[in-house]
Each structure stands twice: as structure tokens, then as C-alpha cells.
Amino acid sequence: MTYHPKSDFISIMMERGFLADCTDYQALDEALMAGVVPAYIGYDATAKSLHVGHLMNIMALRWLQKTGHKPITLMGGGTTKVGDPSFRSDERPLLTPQAIDDNIASMKTVFAKLISYDDGPSGALMINNAEWLDGLNYLEFLRDIGRHFSVNRMLSFESVKSRLDREQSLSFLEFNYMILQAYDFLELNRRYGCLLQMGGSDQWGNIVNGIDLTRRVLDHEIFGLTTPLLETSDGRKMGKSAGGAIWLNADMLSPYEFWQFWRNTTDADVGRFLKLYTELPVAECDRLGALEGAEINEGKIRLANEVTTLLHGAEAAAAAEATAREVFEKGGIGDDLPTLTLSETDVGNGISIVQLIVRSGLAASGKEAKRLIAENGARLDDAPLTDAGLMIDAGKLASPIKLSAGKKRHALVQLG
Structure with missing residues (x-):
């Protein structure tokens, strides 16, 4: 694409690799140059925490705020009661209102580390779509909003089509989800002057629906911008x-463990991830990403430190790096390793090494743990572990033992 943006925000989105598509580059660019643009991303409250898959879009909101615009984190207190069918092969389990509220309260703590909810012109807003969805009158909603949606068009969206092509059930409850998401954009525009919705490229159809609905009902011009699915x-x-x-x-x-995830980034991803998940200058990201051989580890450690500092603070990043050096370079134990603490009752007359590998999170199942041992991928206190039938008794746990899966994943087991 040859468009040359004038606004800082779109320039950064393009330069750092955040941009998959936009409904109207030029008009959005002009709106960004003309004043503060409120922009939102929606998050359904299906878990107590967001995960790394959400981090790219939170970083997009952070850049939006740093360039003088207003982020809105829209919490799906209403839509979580329905469930997003996008690219899923089954229906989401439905949560109680209390569980949804608990999840939102827990997720708020992460957003506050990355964007600022202050009273300034670009201070972020956190809004719950239950504000307008919980009180909807169904007949009025059908008459005023439902009439603007073509079922033929909705069936053509990839998220719905992929379900139907596989002949998997798509409930009417879920089919309504895209109407509710479009309505969110309309309400955010009406109530808060929101001009832009951002999301992963799988949300393109839902975003376009919201733009179309807002144009039909309010005759307002609003925009959509998507990030690549990574x-x-x-x-x-x-x-x-x-x-x-x-x-x-x-x-x-x-x-x-968060630091370790970034430290274990594949060589080929280092430069790209530095641009997306840190605020290092692009030239420095390119330099670190181009390192070869053992030197690329400098880029991985920098990536791990920068992302961990953003989320958990500089002290946590420094402690994680120190633990990693202790474990990898000196063969020590390190204070911050994931630790499984067992009671004497848990251990009894002995507990199998396979069970310890599973309970410490180094393998998902006993079968996987046995395969790890059979393929010489497991170590006990840095010595190769070859006996899948090994039993560990309380005496062996008098001091902590270190379990390893491959070269990069470790855990401690101790008696509590």
C-alpha cells in the first residue's frame, strides 16, 4: 500500500507492523490531524486475565494515547452473556453476571499498567457495554436496529461461513453477537464521540457492520482499523x-515465566516482536533482530526485559534476568523459578517423578511426561532423567529439587 500518512498514530502503526487494514486511511488520517480521536477495542470478560494474544492491541491503544488520542477499553459485560462465535467450532460456556464482574475487575489491573485512565483530554475510559445492552427492549431493538441488518450479508462473513461450511451448529444467540457488537460502536459514537474501532483482522466484518449501522442511524462517519492476526x-x-x-x-x-516466554522467542521473530511489544526505536529493533548466531540472544534478553518492565515493572524484569542467568549460566537454582510446594501427606510413601513433572507444569499429561523422559528431554537436578518409574520420597525433598524439560523450562519441587 502506497498511502503516506500525516498523523503520528498511523505512521507508527504502519512503521511498526500493527496495520492490517483500514476502512478509509485518508479520512481517518485527517480526523487524527484535526483533533483528539476517541478509539475503542472491545474485550469480552471470559477469563480473569488477558493473555499475550491481547497484548498487541493494548500496545496499539498505548501508542494511540502517546500520540494525543483517547483510548476506550470496552468491557463486554453485556456481550460476554452471549459469546463471540468468531472462528470457534463450539459455543462458549455462559458465565454468571457475578463471574463476569469479577473477571472485569481483575482485567482492569493490567490495562492500568499500560494506559493511563486520567481526566486529561487523552485520558482513557473504561466502559462496560452492559450500560446499554442490559436494558434493551427486544421489540424496540428489532424495529430500530434489526431492520438495518441483511441476513444474506451476515451469512457471507468468514466467521459465520466457516462454521456453516463445517456443518457445525451456530445458535441464534451467537448469531446476534455481531448485531450487538455493531450496536456497541453506534452507542460509543453517540455517547462518547468514539470515531474508531480497532481489533484483530478476524473482527473486520463486525467492525464494518458497526460503521454501516452508525451511518444509517446517526449519519455519522466513523472508521475501522485492524491489526494482523499474529x-x-x-x-x-x-x-x-x-x-x-x-x-x-x-x-x-x-x-x-512471563520473562522466560519472551526470552524463548524464535530467532526470526525477534525484530518483529520488538517493534510490536516494546517502545524501542525502530532502527534499534531492526539492529537487534538482524543479529545472528549466539548474538541474537542479546535481542531476546532485551525483548524479555522491555516487555516485562512494561507489564510488571523494572524490578521484576531485573529479578527474572538474574534468575535466568543463575539457572542457565551457573547451573544454580534461582529464587524466581515456578515452585511446586507439596505437603508430607501429598508425598506419602513416595510420589512418582511423572506426577511431579505434570504437577509442576512442565508437561500437560502423564503420557507427555513419559515421552519427555523417553526422549531424554527431562532432567533432575541437571542430571539426565531416564527412569519414568522413579519414586521421590520425603527424604529426597529435604531440600528443593529442580526439574527441567528441555534446556529452557525449569521448576522447583519442595516440601512445605
Whole structure:
């Protein structure tokens, strides 16, 4: 694309790799030059924490604020009661209102670390769509809003089509989700002057629906901008690891494990991830990403330190790096390793090494743990572990033992 933006925000989005598509580059660019643009991203409250897969879009909101515009984090207190069908093969489990409120309260703590909710012109807003969705009158909603939606067009959207092509059930409840999301954009524009919705490129259809609805009902011009759906260079979905989701809340994933996730980035992804997940100058990101051989580790450590500092603070990043050096370079134990604390009752007359590997999070199942041992990928106190039938008794846990899966994943087991 050859468009040359004038606004700082779109320039940064393009230069750093945040931009997949935009409904109207030039008109949005002009709006960004003309004054403060409120822009939102929606987050459904399906878990207590956001994960690394959300981090790119939160960084987009951070850049929006740094360039003088107003981020809105829209919490889906209403839409979480329905569930987003996008690219899922099954329906989401429905949560109670109390569980939804608890999740939103927990997620707020992460947003506040990355964007500022102050009273200034570009101070962020956190809004819950239950504000307008909970009190909707169904018949009025059908008459005033439903008439603007063509079912033929809705069936053509990829998120719906992929479900139908696989002949998987799509409930009417979920089919309504895209209407509710479009209505969110209309209400945010009406109530808060919101001009822009951002989201992953899988949300394109939903974003366009909101723009179309707002034009029909309010005759206002608003915009959509999408970010690429990120996969790692080896084809994995960003934010997933062998141990499960990479959560952003420290009480669900320790800062050390978070740091370690970034330290283990594939060589080919270092430069790209530095641009997306840190605020280092682009030239420095390119320099670090171009390092080769053992030197690329400098880029990985810088990436891990920068992202961990943004989310958990400089002290947590420094402690994680120190622990990593202790573990990898000196063969020590390190204070910040994930730790499994067992009672004497847990251990009894002995507990199997396979069970310890699973309970410490180094393998997802006993089968996976046994395979790790069979393929010489497991170590006990840095010595190769070859006996899948090994039993560990309380005597062996008099001091903590260190378990390792491969070269990069470690855990401590101790008696509490």
C-alpha cells in the first residue's frame, strides 16, 4: 500500500507492523490531524486475565494515547452473556453476571499498567457495554436496529461461513453477537464521540457492520482499523505455549515465566516482536533482530526485559534476568523459578517423578511426561532423567529439587 500518512498514530502503526487494514486511511488520517480521536477495542470478560494474544492491541491503544488520542477499553459485560462465535467450532460456556464482574475487575489491573485512565483530554475510559445492552427492549431493538441488518450479508462473513461450511451448529444467540457488537460502536459514537474501532483482522466484518449501522442511524462517519492476526514464525498462535496460555496477570503467571516466554522467542521473530511489544526505536529493533548466531540472544534478553518492565515493572524484569542467568549460566537454582510446594501427606510413601513433572507444569499429561523422559528431554537436578518409574520420597525433598524439560523450562519441587 502506497498511502503516506500525516498523523503520528498511523505512521507508527504502519512503521511498526500493527496495520492490517483500514476502512478509509485518508479520512481517518485527517480526523487524527484535526483533533483528539476517541478509539475503542472491545474485550469480552471470559477469563480473569488477558493473555499475550491481547497484548498487541493494548500496545496499539498505548501508542494511540502517546500520540494525543483517547483510548476506550470496552468491557463486554453485556456481550460476554452471549459469546463471540468468531472462528470457534463450539459455543462458549455462559458465565454468571457475578463471574463476569469479577473477571472485569481483575482485567482492569493490567490495562492500568499500560494506559493511563486520567481526566486529561487523552485520558482513557473504561466502559462496560452492559450500560446499554442490559436494558434493551427486544421489540424496540428489532424495529430500530434489526431492520438495518441483511441476513444474506451476515451469512457471507468468514466467521459465520466457516462454521456453516463445517456443518457445525451456530445458535441464534451467537448469531446476534455481531448485531450487538455493531450496536456497541453506534452507542460509543453517540455517547462518547468514539470515531474508531480497532481489533484483530478476524473482527473486520463486525467492525464494518458497526460503521454501516452508525451511518444509517446517526449519519455519522466513523472508521475501522485492524491489526494482523499474529502467528509465530514456526506457525503457532501467538500467546500459546506448551504449558498453556501466557497470562498477563502476575497471580496467574509469574513475572519470571512471563520473562522466560519472551526470552524463548524464535530467532526470526525477534525484530518483529520488538517493534510490536516494546517502545524501542525502530532502527534499534531492526539492529537487534538482524543479529545472528549466539548474538541474537542479546535481542531476546532485551525483548524479555522491555516487555516485562512494561507489564510488571523494572524490578521484576531485573529479578527474572538474574534468575535466568543463575539457572542457565551457573547451573544454580534461582529464587524466581515456578515452585511446586507439596505437603508430607501429598508425598506419602513416595510420589512418582511423572506426577511431579505434570504437577509442576512442565508437561500437560502423564503420557507427555513419559515421552519427555523417553526422549531424554527431562532432567533432575541437571542430571539426565531416564527412569519414568522413579519414586521421590520425603527424604529426597529435604531440600528443593529442580526439574527441567528441555534446556529452557525449569521448576522447583519442595516440601512445605
